[in-house]
Amino acid sequence: MNIAILSRAQQLYSTQRLLKAGEVQNHDIEIIDPTYCNLTIVNNKAVVQYHDQIIDDLDAIIPRIGASNTYRGASIVRHFEAMGVFSIASSKGIVTSRDKWTCFQILAQKGIAMPKTTLGSSPYLDVFVKDFGDHPIIIKILEGTHGQGVILCENYKNALTTAQTLQSAKVKFVMQEFIAEAQGTDIRAFVIDRQVVAAIKRTSKDGDFRSNLHQGGSANSIQLSNTEKQIAVAAAKALNLSVCGVDMLASKRGPLVLEINSTPGLEGIETATGLNISGKIITFIEQQKK
Numbered sequence: 001m002n003i004a005i006l007s008r009a010q011q012l013y014s015t016q017r018l019l020k021a022g023e024v025q026n027h028d029i030e031i032i033d034p035t036y037c038n039l040t041i042v043n044n045k046a047v048v049q050y051h052d053q054i055i056d057d058l059d060a061i062i063p064r065i066g067a068s069n070t071y072r073g074a075s076i077v078r079h080f081e082a083m084g085v086f087s088i089a090s091s092k093g094i095v096t097s098r099d100k101w102t103c104f105q106i107l108a109q110k111g112i113a114m115p116k117t118t119l120g121s122s123p124y125l126d127v128f129v130k131d132f133g134d135h136p137i138i139i140k141i142l143e144g145t146h147g148q149g150v151i152l153c154e155n156y157k158n159a160l161t162t163a164q165t166l167q168s169a170k171v172k173f174v175m176q177e178f179i180a181e182a183q184g185t186d187i188r189a190f191v192i193d194r195q196v197v198a199a200i201k202r203t204s205k206d207g208d209f210r211s212n213l214h215q216g217g218s219a220n221s222i223q224l225s226n227t228e229k230q231i232a233v234a235a236a237k238a239l240n241l242s243v244c245g246v247d248m249l250a251s252k253r254g255p256l257v258l259e260i261n262s263t264p265g266l267e268g269i270e271t272a273t274g275l276n277i278s279g280k281i282i283t284f285i286e287q288q289k290k
Ligand SMILES: Nc1ncnc2c1ncn2[C@@H]1O[C@H](COP(=O)(O)OP(=O)(O)O)[C@@H](O)[C@H]1O
Pocket: 115, 138, 140, 144, 145, 146, 147, 148, 149, 150, 176, 177, 178, 179, 180, 182, 184, 185, 186, 209, 210, 211, 212, 247, 249, 258, 259
């Protein structure tokens, strides 16, 4: 098969691993830098040009779209979808998972468990902040990633001033119940084709409440309960993502979904579990094309 990895970061672990996995499984696989993709609609048909060549021979794409490139990246994926090229992440799934509030709304439509969350922008900010009680709350900007853009506010006053500051700077954000019992850990379930193929528990560094590996967190392989697996698969399905990372917090009332990543990193999970997730992604593409 002809497979392209859409990635601006050619040297990244995940991109390189997918490239190797495709080669090992005997495919023609290449990296396409979205920066050099030109999108046109000619005679009512979607056309993708890469540098000076028209691309019309692809069977499948593996989008690895960075957070700073969501609009353009998803637009390229949508063009390939229009051409009938299989994508392991739908353009819709990429766009909706990137905006935290939109993602929560879709999860809510399906009744999937998540922490209590309120959209920030409102003239009655004080009322909505007060509604969380005088407890620590989490404030997150909508398109934050890697733990940047998540703030733990210790009390009502602190939360209100933070929320007001973001609002006056016209930054979109959500306020969220702080799940203290997670104790700076979260669960990443890696879902391929409606199955959890690997899972890790991430633990924060030095008492940070954020467990992101980009913030120095560490990862351990874990076995998920059936409930955790079911929730992860339901979340992936709700977002229309056949390959994704579903992040959950273990709370007193069971697993709560935190976010869904349409371009999940492979390094942390492959290293911690010893599993060849890249190979599983290529195998999934093969099955889809049969
Ligand atoms: N409501 C919450 N309660 C407790 N910890 C949280 C909460 N929300 C986020 N965290 C911690 O902060 C980390 C980053 O938050 P997340 O929403 O995943 O943003 P990002 O997209 O930046 O990774 C999570 O992995 C988790 O460890």
